[in-house]
Amino acid sequence: MKNLMKLHTLLLMLFVSSALILGSCKDDDDDIVEGDKTELNALIAEADALAAGATSSDYPQSAIDAFKATLQTVKTAAADKLTQVSINNLITQLTEAMNTFDSQAFGFIDETLYLNAGWNFDEGTGTTATAYSTVKHVATFFRGNTVILGNDAMMPSWTDGVKGGKAIMLNKGAHLEVPYTTSFLPSNLTISVWVKPDELYEDNYIVSQNYWQGYKLQTQSGGKPFFTFKKADGEIINADNETDNSIQVGNWTHLVVSLNSTTKELKFYVDGLLTKTWTEELKGIGPLTQTLTAPDPQPFIIGGVATDAELAANFMEWTNADNLGYFKGAIDELKIYNIALADGQVAKLYNDEKP
Numbered sequence: 001m002k003n004l005m006k007l008h009t010l011l012l013m014l015f016v017s018s019a020l021i022l023g024s025c026k027d028d029d030d031d032i033v034e035g036d037k038t039e040l041n042a043l044i045a046e047a048d049a050l051a052a053g054a055t056s057s058d059y060p061q062s063a064i065d066a067f068k069a070t071l072q073t074v075k076t077a078a079a080d081k082l083t084q085v086s087i088n089n090l091i092t093q094l095t096e097a098m099n100t101f102d103s104q105a106f107g108f109i110d111e112t113l114y115l116n117a118g119w120n121f122d123e124g125t126g127t128t129a130t131a132y133s134t135v136k137h138v139a140t141f142f143r144g145n146t147v148i149l150g151n152d153a154m155m156p157s158w159t160d161g162v163k164g165g166k167a168i169m170l171n172k173g174a175h176l177e178v179p180y181t182t183s184f185l186p187s188n189l190t191i192s193v194w195v196k197p198d199e200l201y202e203d204n205y206i207v208s209q210n211y212w213q214g215y216k217l218q219t220q221s222g223g224k225p226f227f228t229f230k231k232a233d234g235e236i237i238n239a240d241n242e243t244d245n246s247i248q249v250g251n252w253t254h255l256v257v258s259l260n261s262t263t264k265e266l267k268f269y270v271d272g273l274l275t276k277t278w279t280e281e282l283k284g285i286g287p288l289t290q291t292l293t294a295p296d297p298q299p300f301i302i303g304g305v306a307t308d309a310e311l312a313a314n315f316m317e318w319t320n321a322d323n324l325g326y327f328k329g330a331i332d333e334l335k336i337y338n339i340a341l342a343d344g345q346v347a348k349l350y351n352d353e354k355p
Contacts, residue, residue: 035084040091044078047071047098054101058344063104070097106344109337116183118335119302122165124158129168129176137178137300144173145308145324156303159330162194162252163355167332168303171198173324175304180297184209185290186338190258191217192349197249197329205305205325206255207334210298212236215288216305217257223247225268227257232287239283241268241276252332254350260340261287267340272350274343302334303327 051071054064074094082090102108111118111133118133127141144153154172161167168176178184193206201221208216215229223245228238247253247270256269264280264287278285292298298307305311305325333353341349 032081032083034081035087037078037082037087040078040087040094043091043094043098044071044075047074047094050098050101058107059101059105063101067097067101070094106342107348109341109345109348114337114339116186116336116338117178117300119333120165121158121161121167121332121334124166127155135181135183137181139176139178139302142175142177142308144175144326145311147308148324149173161330161332162196163353165332167194167196167330169330170303170327171329173304173308173326175326176302177299177307178302180209180292180299182290183338184300184336185214185288185292186336187261187287187290188259188338188340189215189288190256190335190337190339190341192254192256192333192335192337192341192346193217194252194254194332194353195219195247195327195329196252196332197247197327199328200247200249201328203305203325204327204329205301206303206327206331208301208305210292211305213289214292217255218305219247225255225257225270227266227268229259230289231284232289234289235284235286237266237283237285239266239268239276239278241270243270243275246270246275249329252330252355254353256341256346256349258340258346259285259288263340265340269343269346269350271354272347274346303331 048071051068054067056064071094074090077090115133117131117135117137119129119131119139121129123129129139131137141156143155146153149172152172154174156174156176157169158166159169191207195206197204197219200219200223204219206217206219212228213230215227218226220226220240224240224243225246226238226240228236230236247255254271258267264285266278266283266285267274268276280286298310301307303326311324
């Protein structure tokens with residue numbers, strides 16, 4: 001009987017203790033003045049949709065995983081009764097996570113880090129074009145080779161650009177020269193440019209850095225972009241995108257060529273779409289040369305292959321009035337990056353710049 005009474009007493013004490021604990025928790029919960037979760041719930045729904053649509057084609061997988069982890073943390077916290085301060089903190093946390101995630105999309109290009117030189121040619125007047133990139137490279141207008149062309153040699157002029165601004169018009173040897181710096185020979189390279197040729201021929205050069213001793217981008221008579229570069233081991237690589245009529249007379253076309261020295265890939269893009277990938281196995285693709293010793297470094301040339309002096313000194317045997325290696329047509333939105341852009345970044349460039 002004594003033992004039974006002790007048991008009853010113990011059970012009663014446990015019951016009272018539990019009631020006190022539950023009552024205390026209830027009192028603590030009752031002390032919270034719950035805030036308005038309307039904005040938070042809407043933001044969570046938006047973040048859910050963003051996470052559901054994210055693929056490794058658009059974002060690094062690590063970025064997707066990190067964003068989804070943060071989203072789940074916020075959703076778990078939001079399920080509790082929260083003060084307005086706590087709700088606002090969750091809104092801030094999720095907003096920052098969404099902004100960070102957006103910035104990690106392959107389409108995003110941090111031009112403060114990766115754009116070595118970029119010209120939009122929107123000046124519209126004068127005889128120079130200044131880069132809008134961090135380094136303000138100045139491209140100076142030059143008249144064509146008067147030794148060959150005489151009075152027909154032309155200076156660059158201004159024309160309407162691809163999207164409301166201005167562009168440069170070139171013909172009869174007209175070109176622009178930019179003083180050489182090592183930034184024009186990065187270990188990884190992407191050239192992005194809009195062209196509107198008046199004529200397609202074999203030596204329609206768009207840009208050149210020491211021609212085949214560095215690299216040069218041109219169009220071919222079949223309407224194909226054609227890229228030549230010298231590898232670090234001295235081998236010279238010639239490649240095109242193997243697609244006729246990629247470029248057409250009288251039409252603006254967005255061209256991108258990228259060289260990835262790490263993966264040893266050379267890629268061509270036309271109007272935002274990948275059209276050809278050359279690899280080490282297919283074409284011997286390798287790192288771009290970083291040294292210009294023979295011949296001496298020439299200016300970076302827009303709309304040509306070499307300076308007039310260089311043409312006169314070394315190439316007179318194959319140049320004439322019809323084959324000067326100069327671009328015939330308009331050039332706009334020229335960019336030189338020190339990375340090999342990803343497919344999504346090229347697509348974004350095209351979508352941002354297209355008319």
